Amino acid sequence: MSMFSAGRPLRRRSAAALAVAAGLLTAGLASPAFAADDPPQSDQLWIHEPYEQTLPLGTDGGAPQSRTLGVGLYHDNQNFTVTDGRLTVDISDLTGVAEVTWPDNCTPSGTTAVCDVPVVPGLGAGYEDQVVLKVRAADGAAVGARGRITYEATATGGPEGTLTAPHDSFDTTLTVGAGPDLAIAPVADIEDGRPGDERTVPLKITNNGNESANGFTVQLYASYGLTDLTRYDACTYSTTDGTDYAPSNKADCTFDQVLAPGDSFELPEPLTVRLAPHALHERLDIDVEPAGGAQDIDSRNDYTVLQIDAANTADFSVTGDTVSGAAGTTATAELTFKNNGPAWLGNLGSGDPVAEVRLIVPQGTTVTGVPSDCVPRTLAGGYYPKQTGAPRYDCELPYWVLADTRRTFAFSVRIDTVVPGATGAVSIHPPYGEFGQRPFDFDPNLTNNTAALTVD
Numbered sequence: 001m002s003m004f005s006a007g008r009p010l011r012r013r014s015a016a017a018l019a020v021a022a023g024l025l026t027a028g029l030a031s032p033a034f035a036a037d038d039p040p041q042s043d044q045l046w047i048h049e050p051y052e053q054t055l056p057l058g059t060d061g062g063a064p065q066s067r068t069l070g071v072g073l074y075h076d077n078q079n080f081t082v083t084d085g086r087l088t089v090d091i092s093d094l095t096g097v098a099e100v101t102w103p104d105n106c107t108p109s110g111t112t113a114v115c116d117v118p119v120v121p122g123l124g125a126g127y128e129d130q131v132v133l134k135v136r137a138a139d140g141a142a143v144g145a146r147g148r149i150t151y152e153a154t155a156t157g158g159p160e161g162t163l164t165a166p167h168d169s170f171d172t173t174l175t176v177g178a179g180p181d182l183a184i185a186p187v188a189d190i191e192d193g194r195p196g197d198e199r200t201v202p203l204k205i206t207n208n209g210n211e212s213a214n215g216f217t218v219q220l221y222a223s224y225g226l227t228d229l230t231r232y233d234a235c236t237y238s239t240t241d242g243t244d245y246a247p248s249n250k251a252d253c254t255f256d257q258v259l260a261p262g263d264s265f266e267l268p269e270p271l272t273v274r275l276a277p278h279a280l281h282e283r284l285d286i287d288v289e290p291a292g293g294a295q296d297i298d299s300r301n302d303y304t305v306l307q308i309d310a311a312n313t314a315d316f317s318v319t320g321d322t323v324s325g326a327a328g329t330t331a332t333a334e335l336t337f338k339n340n341g342p343a344w345l346g347n348l349g350s351g352d353p354v355a356e357v358r359l360i361v362p363q364g365t366t367v368t369g370v371p372s373d374c375v376p377r378t379l380a381g382g383y384y385p386k387q388t389g390a391p392r393y394d395c396e397l398p399y400w401v402l403a404d405t406r407r408t409f410a411f412s413v414r415i416d417t418v419v420p421g422a423t424g425a426v427s428i429h430p431p432y433g434e435f436g437q438r439p440f441d442f443d444p445n446l447t448n449n450t451a452a453l454t455v456d
Helices: none
Strands: 045-048 052-056 066-075 082-090 098-101 106-109 112-120 131-137 146-156 162-164 170-177 182-184 190-193 198-201 204-207 213-223 235-239 248-259 264-266 271-275 281-290 303-310 314-319 321-323 330-342 356-360 365-369 374-377 392-396 406-415 423-429 450-455
Touching (some): 045 146, 052 131, 066 112, 066 146, 082 131, 204 248, 248 264, 271 303, 314 450, 330 356, 330 450, 406 450
Parallel strands (some): 052 170, 321 450
Antiparallel strands (some): 045 066, 066 131, 082 112, 098 131, 146 170, 182 204, 204 264, 281 303, 314 330, 365 406, 423 450
């Protein structure tokens, strides 16, 4: 399993869909801000549905266990109010596979039901599933039996008064299964941490399946700002040095305990972590799997991410350079980014660069040599067709920087015309342009986020 990755966002499977952005280290939706006098005049209705679900048979011949499926509606453009959502759910393909219990806001008719969603939230306005279906394996269903639930939806609102979700685009596959289902109990994020704090992380694992787990493994991945994981005899511990990926601490644990259906497990003593002096936005990834090659019948609940934030700062700065020479000569200009700490920063969820260093090329000069990770742009930030000679360059930093990280971008600059007092602007920015970017709210000193490239 890949650790330190963003949580699953609401999905759109239409070819015309734009990507739904996962928030940095927090799962959620984000939408760009538009000028109030020029709002976009388009909107689209979407359905959020589970990808798939495995339905366990009963334990020792008993009744099959029930599962819940959360489904709901949302739309793109918050400039429009969207109401009277109608979600049509079709379960005709589940005959002999699964049974569905409808919630109060659904009106069934045969193998379909229409579910009411009075107010449809806009993208970025917060989202909760409005329709919760209860499903279980049908009596007599065999392991491996499979069927689909399909969804269609309409709502009132948008620029034309009616919105319709893309037809034949949303479904959930249900499969009847047998085996253990190890589930990690929800763990609350920690938002009020401080460097030096020791925090307790409650970890409880329950077998929600219909067969025993004959032992299991637990993996803990702690980001760089989390130290002093509790030591257990069943675990081995390792660290990464941050050469290719952000540094982290890892524990691999193997427990021989048998977890029968319905049984729970807690660690021999509480799991604790300490926030290091360089802690800022941290995360602890927890993964559990049955041992012995057994297949967990619902892998969605055997992995969780705990976000741990510390009240700390990271002072980003940039320094420029001075180049000199007669017309026709070429000089090297070095632009240097530094994180003065005390905190490190890692975009562990999104993998986005922590920042970009921007150069506005001085008048009378031409860039003839470009460092790696630097992209040519127009002055406004648009596409520029050639690597050299652009009026602006945006240089990406890695997705993490330690408290003492220093990165220099060396440009070759040809002096074409002597322009007395010519300077170019050097600055640090959040990545990816003007829409949706977060300010450097962790940076206590923004005055050193700008500098100059001077031509003497």
